[in-house]
Amino acid sequence: MSARIATWWTILRICLEERLVYRGDFALGTLMRFLPIVTQIFLWYAIFEARGSSALAGYSYEEFVAYYLLTMVSRAFSSMPGLASGITRQIRDGEIKKYLIQPVDMLGFLFLSRFAHKIAYYSVAIGPFALVFFLCRGYFHNLPAEAATHSPATAAAFAASLVMSFVLGFYLEASLGLIGFWWLEVSSLLFVYMLFNFFLSGHMFPLDMLPQPWRAIFDAIPLKYLAYYPAAVFLGKVKHADLAIDLCVQFAWVVFFIGLSRFMFQRGLKRYSGFGG
Amino acid sequence: MSIIELCGLSKSYRVYQKQEGLLASLRGLFRREYRDVHAVRGIDLRVEQGEFVAFLGPNGAGKTTTLKLLSGVISPSGGEARVMGHVPWKRENAYRRRFALVMGQKNQLWWDLPAQESFRLHQQIYRIAPEQFARTRDELTGMLGIGNLLRQPVRELSLGERMKMELTAALLHSPDVLFLDEPTIGLDVVAQHKIQQFLKYYQQHRQITILLTSHYMKDVAALCRRVVVIAKGRIEYNGSLNGIIDSFSGHKVVTLQFATDQSSAGLERFGQIVEDQPPRAKLRVERSALTRTLAAILAQYAVEDVVVEDPPLEEVIASLFTQVERDSGAEAQAASGTDSADASTAGVA
Amino acid sequence: MEGMQYLRVFLTFARNSLIRDMTFRANFILESIASLCWMLGNLGFYALIFTHTPYIGRDSGWGQYEFFVFLSTTMFVNSLVQTFFMANVDEFSELIRTGGLDFALLKPIDTQFVISLRKIDWSSLVNFFAGAGLLVISLHKLSVRPDNPLHVSPTMVALYFIYMLCGVAILYSLMIGLSATSIWLGRNQTLYDFWFYITNFSRYPMEIYSGTWGRPLRWVFTFAVPVLVVVNVPARILAQPLRPNSSLSFSLAAFAIVATVASLLGSRWIFNRALLSYRSASS
Numbered sequence: 001m002s003a004r005i006a007t008w009w010t011i012l013r014i015c016l017e018e019r020l021v022y023r024g025d026f027a028l029g030t031l032m033r034f035l036p037i038v039t040q041i042f043l044w045y046a047i048f049e050a051r052g053s054s055a056l057a058g059y060s061y062e063e064f065v066a067y068y069l070l071t072m073v074s075r076a077f078s079s080m081p082g083l084a085s086g087i088t089r090q091i092r093d094g095e096i097k098k099y100l101i102q103p104v105d106m107l108g109f110l111f112l113s114r115f116a117h118k119i120a121y122y123s124v125a126i127g128p129f130a131l132v133f134f135l136c137r138g139y140f141h142n143l144p145a146e147a148a149t150h151s152p153a154t155a156a157a158f159a160a161s162l163v164m165s166f167v168l169g170f171y172l173e174a175s176l177g178l179i180g181f182w183w184l185e186v187s188s189l190l191f192v193y194m195l196f197n198f199f200l201s202g203h204m205f206p207l208d209m210l211p212q213p214w215r216a217i218f219d220a221i222p223l224k225y226l227a228y229y230p231a232a233v234f235l236g237k238v239k240h241a242d243l244a245i246d247l248c249v250q251f252a253w254v255v256f257f258i259g260l261s262r263f264m265f266q267r268g269l270k271r272y273s274g275f276g277g
Numbered sequence: 278m279s280i281i282e283l284c285g286l287s288k289s290y291r292v293y294q295k296q297e298g299l300l301a302s303l304r305g306l307f308r309r310e311y312r313d314v315h316a317v318r319g320i321d322l323r324v325e326q327g328e329f330v331a332f333l334g335p336n337g338a339g340k341t342t343t344l345k346l347l348s349g350v351i352s353p354s355g356g357e358a359r360v361m362g363h364v365p366w367k368r369e370n371a372y373r374r375r376f377a378l379v380m381g382q383k384n385q386l387w388w389d390l391p392a393q394e395s396f397r398l399h400q401q402i403y404r405i406a407p408e409q410f411a412r413t414r415d416e417l418t419g420m421l422g423i424g425n426l427l428r429q430p431v432r433e434l435s436l437g438e439r440m441k442m443e444l445t446a447a448l449l450h451s452p453d454v455l456f457l458d459e460p461t462i463g464l465d466v467v468a469q470h471k472i473q474q475f476l477k478y479y480q481q482h483r484q485i486t487i488l489l490t491s492h493y494m495k496d497v498a499a500l501c502r503r504v505v506v507i508a509k510g511r512i513e514y515n516g517s518l519n520g521i522i523d524s525f526s527g528h529k530v531v532t533l534q535f536a537t538d539q540s541s542a543g544l545e546r547f548g549q550i551v552e553d554q555p556p557r558a559k560l561r562v563e564r565s566a567l568t569r570t571l572a573a574i575l576a577q578y579a580v581e582d583v584v585v586e587d588p589p590l591e592e593v594i595a596s597l598f599t600q601v602e603r604d605s606g607a608e609a610q611a612a613s614g615t616d617s618a619d620a621s622t623a624g625v626a
Numbered sequence: 627m628e629g630m631q632y633l634r635v636f637l638t639f640a641r642n643s644l645i646r647d648m649t650f651r652a653n654f655i656l657e658s659i660a661s662l663c664w665m666l667g668n669l670g671f672y673a674l675i676f677t678h679t680p681y682i683g684r685d686s687g688w689g690q691y692e693f694f695v696f697l698s699t700t701m702f703v704n705s706l707v708q709t710f711f712m713a714n715v716d717e718f719s720e721l722i723r724t725g726g727l728d729f730a731l732l733k734p735i736d737t738q739f740v741i742s743l744r745k746i747d748w749s750s751l752v753n754f755f756a757g758a759g760l761l762v763i764s765l766h767k768l769s770v771r772p773d774n775p776l777h778v779s780p781t782m783v784a785l786y787f788i789y790m791l792c793g794v795a796i797l798y799s800l801m802i803g804l805s806a807t808s809i810w811l812g813r814n815q816t817l818y819d820f821w822f823y824i825t826n827f828s829r830y831p832m833e834i835y836s837g838t839w840g841r842p843l844r845w846v847f848t849f850a851v852p853v854l855v856v857v858n859v860p861a862r863i864l865a866q867p868l869r870p871n872s873s874l875s876f877s878l879a880a881f882a883i884v885a886t887v888a889s890l891l892g893s894r895w896i897f898n899r900a901l902l903s904y905r906s907a908s909s
Contacts, residue, residue, distance in 0.1 A: 035823040038843070039830060046683035046834035047675060056678050188656040192663070199667045209674060290906070350728045352905045366905065373734035385729040389646045398642060401635040402735050430649070 033125075034132055037068050057208040063235055065139040067206050069132065070231035075203060076125065077162050078169035078226040080114060084193075087177030088186045091272070100273060107174060107265055114170055146236030154236060157243045161230045164250050168225055171257035178261060181268030202228025208237070222253040278362075280454065280486050281324035281347065286356035287510070288317040288342050316342040318510035319356065324488065329480050331501035331518075332490040335598045339510040340490040341380075344456045347488070348378045360454060374403060377447035381459035384443055386431045392442040393427040396449060403450035410449065417445040421475055437468030444472070448479070457489040461496055473499045494591050506594070508601035518590070525600075526593045529567055531560045533574065534582035547574055556581075561588070635735065636743055643746040657749040661708075665701055665753050669760070672697060686833040688865075691771075693831070694764040695865035699786075699857045700829055701757030703793045707801070708750035714742050715801045719808035722904060731905075738897050742802060761864075768865070776866065786864045789879070792886040793856035797825065799893035800851065806893075806900035828853040831861075852885035 048061040059067065087110070090096050099106040140149055148155040176193055180186050198204065201223045210218060218224060229250065232238055238246060291311040317339040324330055332340040345351045347358060349365035349372070358365055363372035386395040393414075400410045418424040421441040431439060440460065447455070457476075461469040477500055480487055491497055497504060498518060506514035506521070514521060530551065533544075538555040547570045552559035562570050567585070574580065647654045675682075676690040688696065718741055721727040730740045768776040801821055827847045832854045835844035847854040859882045862875055 036826050039826050042834045042840055042843075043682070043830055045837075046686070046830075047679045049684040050681040050686070051679045185653070188653075188660060191660045195660070195663055195667055199671065204671055205674065209678065211677065345728065348728075348732055350731045350905065352902070354906070368731065370734040373732060378728075378732055380728075383725060383729070385726075387642060387646070389649060390642055394642045394645060398635070398638045401631065401638045402733050402740075404631055 034072070034128065037072065037132075040068050041065050057206060058237070059206060059208070060142070062139045062142060064206070065136065066143070066235060067231050069136055069139070070234050071203055071227045073129070074162060074165055074227045074230040075201075076122070076129075077118070077230075078165040078201075080169050080173045083110070083114065083170065083173040084177035084190050085187065087174060088180030088190075091178075091180040091268075092184060096269075096272065100269065107261060110174065111170060118166065144236045146238075146240060148234040148236070151236070151240075153240060153243070154233060157238075157247060158230055158234045160247055161225065161233055161250060164247075164254050165225050165230055168222065168250065168254045168257060171254065171261045172222065172226075175257055175261040175264055178264040178268055181264070181271055197223060197226065200224070201226040202231065206232070206237075208232075222250075222257075225250050225253065279323040280326040280361055281322070281488070282357075282359045283320050283322040283343075283347075284357045286317060286320045286343070286346060286353055286358050287315070288339075288346060288351065289313050289315040289354050315510055317346065317353075320507070320510075320512055322505065322512065322515070324486060326486055327484040328503060329487045329489070329501045330503045330505060331497040332488065332505050332507055333497065333594060334490075334507040335602065338507045340507055341458050342510075343507070344378065344458050344488065344490065348376065348456055349373070350378075374450060375452055376454040376456065377450070377452040378456045379443055379447045379458065379460055381440065381457075381462040384431070384439060386439070386442055386446060388432050389430055391428045392431055392434075392446070395431070395442075396427075396446060399446055399449050405450055413449055413451060414445065417448055420478070421445065421471070437464050437471070440464060440468070440472065441475075444475070451483075453485055455485055455487045457487060457491075459491055460489070461491065461493055469493065469495070476500055494594070498590065506597065508598060513597070513601055519587075521597070522587045522590065522593050525597045526588050527564050528561045528588065529564055530586045530588050531562050531567075531571065531574075532582075532584040532586070533558050533560065533578070533580055536579040536581050544574075631735070632739060635739075639743055640746050644748055646745075647748050654749050658752040661705075661750055662752050662756055665756055669694075669697065682831060683833045683836075686831060688831045688833065691764040691767040692865040694760055695768070696831060696857060696861040698757040698761035698764065699790065699793075699861040699864075701753050701760065702790055703797065703857055704825075705750050705753035705757065706790075706794045707797045709747050709754070711742055711798050711801060712750070713745050713747045715798075715805045717745075718802075718805045722809055727904065731901075737901060738802070738894065742798070765864070778864065782863055785879075786860045789860035789863060789882060792882055793860060795886050796852055796856050796889050797828075799889035800824065800853065803889075803893040803896045806896045809900040809904050824851060825853055825856075828856045828858075832858045848881075852882075852889060855882040855885055 044061060044064045048056065048064075056064070096106070143149050145151065146154055148158045176190060177186070179189065183189070200207075200218050200221070203226075207215065207218050207224055207228045229238075229246070233243070233246075291313055316337075320339075320343060332343065334340050342351070346353050347360055347365050349368045352366040361372065361375060363369055365372065386392055387398075396410075396414055399405070400407075405413070415424070418427065421444065423438055423441045423445070426434060426438055426442070431442065434442065444460070460476075461472055464472070473496055476487070476489075479485075480500075487500075489496065489501060502517060504514070504516065504518050504521060505512055514524065516524070528548070531548070535556040535558070544550055544553075544558055544560060548560045548562040550558060551561055571583065571585075575583075672693065673690075676693070680689060682688045682693060718727075721730070721741070727741075730737050733740060765776065765778055769778065804821055827843070832844055832848070835841070835847075835854075844854065855878065859879055863879070
């Protein structure tokens with residue numbers, strides 16, 4: 001156990017150091033991440049202005065802005081840049097062999113290092129995040145009673161859905177990457193996934209805006225937990241009665257993708273060693 | 278006037294010194310520590326038209342940097358150079374049309390395309406007339422025996438074939454000066470030999486001037502009459518290949534063939550025994566004491582045959598490198614108190 | 627003579643890239659489809675927006691089809707930038723890191739030219755045609771609408787294309803300028819993001835940047851980093867959402883030319899400075 005903590009600590013430290021060596025990149029990168037929100041805020045202001053001031057799909061203008069800021073938080077948890085492509089590259093280059101030889105579990109190791117990466121990222125990014133949320137605190141003033149700012153139960157559900165979105169994001173992308181065992185060129189598939197993720201996770205707009213039957217369809221697939229769902233919970237868009245069930249569904253998805261990736265990994269390795277690498 | 282003239286050429290650059298540890302990395306965010314690396318420390322050299330000169334030296338000696346300076350890829354921090362009357366780092370098109378640089382460890386051909394497409398691109402870039410282009414290409418690929426590979430994507434070629442293609446690409450515009458940086462690195466013996474032969478023929482035939490760096494003594498011995506030994510950014514030797522032995526090796530190797538198996542006893546009085554396989558023995562003998570020693574041996578032993586040789590070239594050069602390394606190491610240590618010879622904050626000499 | 631040489635070299639670049647793309651045909655088709663899907667996703671998003679609002683911005687005149695003209699202009703400019711420059715400029719910092727830049731420096735031809743146009747990504751051109759389709763449909767819708775139908779004159783079309791090319795030039799300059807800085811910053815992974823974020827501001831009509839915070843932003847992205855004129859100027863010429871304000875449009879159009887020249891010169895200067903420091907900082 002202590003050996004594991006030592007490994008974990010080493011990974012964490014290396015991640016942090018890696019980030020700090022390239023100061024130019026680092027400073028720009030953290031700041032720039034908030035720029036797209038600025039254009040979104042202006043876009044929606046212009047739209048609300050043209051509509052008069054009535055709510056759009058149940059969102060006021062303030063809630064829209066708050067929504068975008070909150071999806072930034074959920075994306076900070078759920079996005080896994082380079083994970084799937086990294087796994088396929090390891091499979092293609094034969095680097096995967098070392099997991100056949102060494103007593104290391106690949107998915108566990110990747111999860112751990114991703115976790116460390118995220119911690120390293122948050123520990124630095126919390127500054128800009130706090131600053132932006134402080135500057136934009138006005139948008140969080142008139143939230144309903146069921147929002148996380150008023151209800152501890154909602155706040156707890158928000159936290160739970162965030163943590164699960166990290167795990168879900170990881171195992172979902174890992175499963176995609178493991179397709180590389182069967183299919184050598186996964187990059188186009190990954191692009192399609194990224195496309196879906198971008199438009200359908202709620203990153204671009206609250207899914208409530210969609211007309212039926214699209215709304216029902218996108219509600220049923222797990223992508224919404226990567227961006228839309230935590231933000232909607234925070235804003236009190238999800239009724240308390242539904243919270244428990246929804247979180248259970250999210251948890252079920254998490255379990256499903258953990259199982260799926262484990263299964264794929266076992267089958268893939270078997271197939272791989274069958275070929276003789 | 279010499280075709281290549283270097284005068285006090287030097288190059289130093291700064292590298293960011295990454296600190297170990299988290300706190301140090303954090304500090305690096307605000308204040309960085311740099312280290313000056315002196316790659317070339319004042320080189321004077323003249324090369325005449327039609328010469329084939331080899332640069333020898335251990336890794337990091339400054340050979341590649343010198344070639345890059347002469348190609349104008351990088352600018353020097355001091356000194357002057359003229360190649361065919363041009364200052365290389367002004368990068369005039371008139372100059373760039375007249376030389377070529379081939380680097381064994383890098384390739385400039387399009388990886389996914391057949392080599393002939395890259396050649397065509399060179400034709401456009403160097404403005405080679407179509408007939409001349411076709412003639413030169415066929416001549417070069419014919420000599421190198423790669424004419425049938427022109428239509429294959431470069432990624433499907435073997436390392437040796439790729440190097441031959443790189444050479445062809447570099448020579449398409451018939452340069453007057455050619456810089457070769459480790460052209461045979463990583464190649465098998467057959468391919469090495471083939472490229473050596475080609476270079477030898479091409480150079481003699483066209484009378485172009487070639488500067489070559491290589492780790493393979495065979496390349497150098499086969500191709501170059503003149504050798505420049507560079508170590509720690511300075512020229513340590515400049516002359517013929519055999520001259521290295523004369524100036525850096527103070528001994529000869531004497532092979533003795535005795536009449537009987539027992540007679541080699543007591544030989545260590547005359548020099549260091551390199552090999553003792555009765556009835557044969559090899560002995561290192563001080564050059565100055567050679568005749569005296571030989572006479573003494575012949576007087577005291579029953580010798581059937583004597584061969585006197587120079588020590589092997591590789592050995593001499595290897596010991597020369599280590600000697601230079603040790604000397605400059607001690608020098609730098611005395612000067613700055615650190616153990617890294619490269620790291621000194623002093624300005625360039 | 628000189629110009630002919632550059633043209634020939636460019637055509638050889640284009641030809642070689644096409645040969646390369648054709649050897650990986652499946653990949654080429656997938657990439658085309660992918661970038662098309664990306665645009666369709668965007669189009670869907672804006673179509674969704676217009677089911678909730680008649681205009682973007684009060685009295686701005688950017689209705690659905692005016693905005694779709696704007697959107698197709700964005701597609702034109704982006705696809706041209708991606709086809710000709712994006713992959714090359716993106717590779718620039720990689721060339722610096724691996725020393726591949728050395729070969730470009732050896733060639734008796736302008737280094738910026740070689741660096742900027744070596745590889746042409748033909749698959750990105752698919753969005754150019756998609757944009758053309760969208761433009762034709764939108765212009766048709768605008769010209770047959772009952773009140774105040776739009777008349778498109780040949781002059782408008784000519785001006786549109788000229789300003790579109792100006793937009794491409796501005797984005798190119800910005801991109802090469804940014805990537806040249808990677809020589810000073812060391813590695814530059816976020817360059818791509820940075821470029822994306824900056825051009826993000828060019829993707830909407832400039833009217834949306836209004837109010838206390840919007841005005842300075844509009845000023846900065848018009849005059850300091852002129853990304854706002856990239857799409858806005860050509861799109862306005864064709865869609866003409868703001869007819870009464872033509873004097874403003876005129877001065878903006880004049881400014882766009884100045885901005886184009888200035889950014890090209892500026893990027894050239896930065897590029898040369900970067901090369902100089904590369905050549906004195908590496909071994």
